Amino acid sequence: MPEPIIDFQHVTFKYNAQAEPTLHDVSFQIYPGEKVLIAGASGSGKTTLLRLLNGLIPQAYQGDVTGQLLLNGKNILDQSLFELSLQAGTVLQDADAQFVGMTVAEDIAFALENDTQPVNSIKQKVAKWAQRFGLGERLNLAPQDLSGGQKQRTAMAGVLIDDGKLLLFDEPLASLDPAAGHAAMKMIAELQAERDLTVVIIEHRIEEVLGADIDRVIVMSDGKIVANGTPDEIVQAGVLLDNGLDEPLYVQLLRQAGVAITNLPHVSDLNQIDVTPYRDQIAAIGQSVIPAKLADPQLIIQNVSFGYSAGQQLFNALSTTIHTGEILGIVGKNGSGKTTLSHLLTGFLQPSSGDVLLHGESVLRQSIKERADHIGYVLQNPNHMITKSTVYDEVASGLILRQVDTDTIEKRVRDMLKLVDLDGMRHWPISALSFGQKKRLTIAAVLVLQPEILILDEPTAGQDATHTVQLLTFLQKINTQQQTTIIIITHDMHLLANFVQRVLVIVDGQLLADTTPAELLADEELVTAASLRTTSVYRLAKRLAIKQPEKLNAAIRK
Amino acid sequence: MNNSLFGYKARDTWMNQTTGTAKLVGFLALTTVGMVSYDTRFLVALVILSFILIKISHIQYREYALLLKLVIFIGVLNLIMITVLAPQYGAELYGSKHVLFGSGYWTITQEQLFYELNLLLKYVFSFPLSIVLLFTTNPSEFASGLNKIGVPYKVSYAVALTLRYIPDVQSDYHTISLAQQARGYEISKKASLTKRMKGAVQIILPLVFSSLDRIDTISQAMELRRFGRYNKRTWYQDQKFSGRDFGMIIGTLIIVAIGILLVFQNGGRLWNPFN
Numbered sequence: 101m102p103e104p105i106i107d108f109q110h111v112t113f114k115y116n117a118q119a120e121p122t123l124h125d126v127s128f129q130i131y132p133g134e135k136v137l138i139a140g141a142s143g144s145g146k147t148t149l150l151r152l153l154n155g156l157i158p159q160a161y162q163g164d165v166t167g168q169l170l171l172n173g174k175n176i177l178d179q180s181l182f183e184l185s186l187q188a189g190t191v192l193q194d195a196d197a198q199f200v201g202m203t204v205a206e207d208i209a210f211a212l213e214n215d216t217q218p219v220n221s222i223k224q225k226v227a228k229w230a231q232r233f234g235l236g237e238r239l240n241l242a243p244q245d246l247s248g249g250q251k252q253r254t255a256m257a258g259v260l261i262d263d264g265k266l267l268l269f270d271e272p273l274a275s276l277d278p279a280a281g282h283a284a285m286k287m288i289a290e291l292q293a294e295r296d297l298t299v300v301i302i303e304h305r306i307e308e309v310l311g312a313d314i315d316r317v318i319v320m321s322d323g324k325i326v327a328n329g330t331p332d333e334i335v336q337a338g339v340l341l342d343n344g345l346d347e348p349l350y351v352q353l354l355r356q357a358g359v360a361i362t363n364l365p366h367v368s369d370l371n372q373i374d375v376t377p378y379r380d381q382i383a384a385i386g387q388s389v390i391p392a393k394l395a396d397p398q399l400i401i402q403n404v405s406f407g408y409s410a411g412q413q414l415f416n417a418l419s420t421t422i423h424t425g426e427i428l429g430i431v432g433k434n435g436s437g438k439t440t441l442s443h444l445l446t447g448f449l450q451p452s453s454g455d456v457l458l459h460g461e462s463v464l465r466q467s468i469k470e471r472a473d474h475i476g477y478v479l480q481n482p483n484h485m486i487t488k489s490t491v492y493d494e495v496a497s498g499l500i501l502r503q504v505d506t507d508t509i510e511k512r513v514r515d516m517l518k519l520v521d522l523d524g525m526r527h528w529p530i531s532a533l534s535f536g537q538k539k540r541l542t543i544a545a546v547l548v549l550q551p552e553i554l555i556l557d558e559p560t561a562g563q564d565a566t567h568t569v570q571l572l573t574f575l576q577k578i579n580t581q582q583q584t585t586i587i588i589i590t591h592d593m594h595l596l597a598n599f600v601q602r603v604l605v606i607v608d609g610q611l612l613a614d615t616t617p618a619e620l621l622a623d624e625e626l627v628t629a630a631s632l633r634t635t636s637v638y639r640l641a642k643r644l645a646i647k648q649p650e651k652l653n654a655a656i657r658k
Numbered sequence: 659m660n661n662s663l664f665g666y667k668a669r670d671t672w673m674n675q676t677t678g679t680a681k682l683v684g685f686l687a688l689t690t691v692g693m694v695s696y697d698t699r700f701l702v703a704l705v706i707l708s709f710i711l712i713k714i715s716h717i718q719y720r721e722y723a724l725l726l727k728l729v730i731f732i733g734v735l736n737l738i739m740i741t742v743l744a745p746q747y748g749a750e751l752y753g754s755k756h757v758l759f760g761s762g763y764w765t766i767t768q769e770q771l772f773y774e775l776n777l778l779l780k781y782v783f784s785f786p787l788s789i790v791l792l793f794t795t796n797p798s799e800f801a802s803g804l805n806k807i808g809v810p811y812k813v814s815y816a817v818a819l820t821l822r823y824i825p826d827v828q829s830d831y832h833t834i835s836l837a838q839q840a841r842g843y844e845i846s847k848k849a850s851l852t853k854r855m856k857g858a859v860q861i862i863l864p865l866v867f868s869s870l871d872r873i874d875t876i877s878q879a880m881e882l883r884r885f886g887r888y889n890k891r892t893w894y895q896d897q898k899f900s901g902r903d904f905g906m907i908i909g910t911l912i913i914v915a916i917g918i919l920l921v922f923q924n925g926g927r928l929w930n931p932f933n
Contacts, residue, residue, distance in 0.1 A: 154882060155882075156878060156881075156882070159881065160877075160878055160881070181881055181882070182884045182887045185881075185882050185883065185884055186884075189882075190882050192875065192878070192879055192882075194875060196826075197871075197872055197875040197876060197879070198875060198876065198878075198879035200819075200876060200879055200880055200883070200885075201798070201822075201894075202796070202797050202798045202818060202821070202822050203798075205894060206798055206894045206895065209894040210880075210883050210885070211883040211884055212892075213891050213892050213893060213894055214883060214884040214885050214886070214887050214888070214891050215884060215887065215888075216888055216890060216891055216892050217892060218892065219892055219893070219894065219896050222892065222894055223894070226894070240668075243822075244825055258883065259883070443836075446836075446840060447840075448836045448840075467839075467844075468836065468839040468840050469839055469840065469842050469843075469844060471840075472839075472840035472841070472842070476840075477837075477840055479833065479837055481868070483864060483867050483868045483871065484830065484833050484834050484837055484864055484868060485834075485837050485841075485864065486864060486867075487838065487841075487860045487863050487864055497841060497842075498841045498842050501841065501842030501843065502842055545841070546840075
């Protein structure tokens with residue numbers, strides 16, 4: 101057995117700012133050449149583990165560590181952040197925020213500049229790595245001109261240029277759409293094979309990461325390691341669901357079809373799993389796709405045209421109808437107009453021609469504030485919306501500004517807080533809330549104005565399975581109880597497959613399709629255009645030559 | 659979409675290809691000598707030179723029109739204030755008094771106007787020079803130039819990073835502002851000034867928090883790639899001095915030398931046509 105590259109023995113860690121330890125007695129080894137996924141719900145301690153590995157603890161976050169932490173046989177705590185960074189390269193979660201350079205070339209060169217390497221040799225290495233990552237033509241582009249995938253490839257090149265043998269990824273899929281996420285995973289697998297790297301990936305999106313040919317999965321929960329084994333063992337043991345993680349969609353399907361997962365060989369690999377004997381069993385659970393019954397038209401978008409600059413039309417006479425009480429998804433690759441469309445509905449932007457009708461009346465003359473009474477909009481980043489210091493005040497502020505009387509405010513705010521499960525925390529400072537709680541808070545602050553239509557931009561970004569389920573349950577509740585129409589802009593495949601009733605595919609300002617999620621996710625052409633992927637359910641159905649795979653997509657809806 | 663406040667653009671001109679260091683040295687030397695000198699002939703020459711430079715840098719008028727108007731406004735305001743506060747300063751300076759009109763405190767002399775003309779020339783030559791510097795120098799080259807002339811690299815890099823984040827902060831500001839309007843803060847022209855001010859405050863808080871988040875992430879990303887490891891660093895954008903750069907520096911030196919010569923010839927900073 102070779103020496104482990106990472107060796108943690110009985111590691112316990114407590115942040116100075118917290119009363120309880122975040123990691124409890126964590127022990128594991130990672131060996132050279134392994135690809136390891138560390139999975140866990142938010143708050144499970146997986147990010148803390150990463151910070152211990154790359155030296156951000158204790159450099160940027162102070163706390164008490166006990167136990168033994170070795171990297172390449174040497175104590176991590178005795179080494180500086182700089183020494184560690186030469187052994188373990190870290191790619192952070194947000195590809196945009198970690199982009200340090202003004203251009204791709206400078207970002208890739210950054211570490212070598214700091215090592216005071218001569219410019220000529222830096223330029224050679226940058227050229228080589230940019231070529232490897234397909235960025236050779238983009239060396240002089242600024243971050244604003246790059247896609248999420250390109251930014252992440254730049255970040256990877258900037259770390260690999262050190263020729264380190266260990267790569268750490270903090271939620272590499274978080275800011276990528278499914279197509280780019282798939283490409284990134286393939287890239288990681290290729291590099292690992294090519295350069296004999298050791299790769300550690302921190303993620304909660306299991307299904308996508310398993311595509312990168314992972315050797316081992318470590319599942320964390322509440323600061324402890326609850327499972328450590330091959331992907332097959334982990335899926336067979338069924339530990340994912342219990343620990344706030346989503347099982348791959350095809351595994352959900354197999355369970356539903358009554359296939360015993362526990363002994364199924366290669367269960368974690370969609371291309372190798374042998375389920376031919378269960379073909380009929382699986383095909384039988386298919387459900388016919390019934391488009392949701394549409395109620396009365398509520399919001400009509402009529403021949404809307406819009407462009408950010410003269411001569412460059414994004415939307416050209418776009419028309420569609422949104423019906424009372426439906427749950428509508430809007431998908432499409434980044435920059436193709438999804439967010440622009442929602443901004444046209446909320447009044448953030450004005451169309452150059454065409455009309456937007458609510459209950460038959462044009463809303464174009466209404467101010468942003470007036471429209472917000474009918475159409476609520478929740479931004480992707482809750483930090484962009486929060487202005488008050490306590491939970492209660494944040495939700496109340498919209499009502500106060502609308503001169504609602506104090507008693508009514510009290511009642512409506514409390515009711516709303518109960519609905520989003522934050523009433524017990526109503527006096528808490530907002531800074532003490534987790535990201536998921538802040539997200540629910542911003543939804544509450546919008547919903548308290550009782551809009552008929554709620555638009556959510558990427559509501560599940562950065563949320564693990566448990567919180568996603570909570571959020572969806574809650575959205576379902578207001579949808580059925582108050583007939584609130586819900587419009588979701590997303591590229592979350594699970595959300596699309598499980599929750600949305602009707603979906604609009606918008607690509608380059610064109611309404612490419614108006615369909616059901618089940619049909620969309622079984623249409624390879626459409627899926628590629630929207631920078632999504634087909635579901636694993638669809639791919640399994642294809643392998644088994646099951647006709648009408650969209651029926652199986654429909655079957656896994658909760 | 660180019661949101662950058664400082665309109666650096668890749669332009670295929672001689673000025674663009676000159677290194678940031680040479681331009682920075684040239685800019686600092688010329689502005690210093692121009693600020694010191696009150697020799698009108700010299701200042702007029704500098705004005706002509708700086709307009710030639712802006713021309714050969716292919717910078718269009720509309721790119722700096724707004725900034726120019728702002729500078730003219732401040733310059734004129736400044737001249738008016740000088741006239742109001744110290745109307746006899748010119749006469750004192752030149753040691754003679756050629757009255758044009760007015761009397762008492764408000765006597766306007768040729769000397770005063772001539773002095774203010776010199777001030778005006780100083781604004782007029784230094785503005786195009788700074789535009790040329792900012793518009794033809796890539797931010798990171800600018801940072802590397804600052805570092806070369808002795809500014810610590812951490813400070814230089816902070817300057818470059820600020821330029822890097824201006825578009826992001828602008829777009830954050832815009833998003834937050836819209837979100838707050840949807841919540842009910844009226845900051846459009848419909849509301850009163852106090853209401854709009856209150857609304858604006860509501861944008862600052864989330865903007866500060868989201869910017870702090872950014873700073874946190876970026877500083878971690880930088881440390882993880884060893885920023886601050888040594889007390890110097892190399893610069894990818896660093897460019898070797900070529901004939902062009904030496905040419906620019908020598909040209910600058912000649913102009914500075916002329917400026918100094920004139921000081922000796924005039925027996926001081928002033929060129930006095932009234933004697």
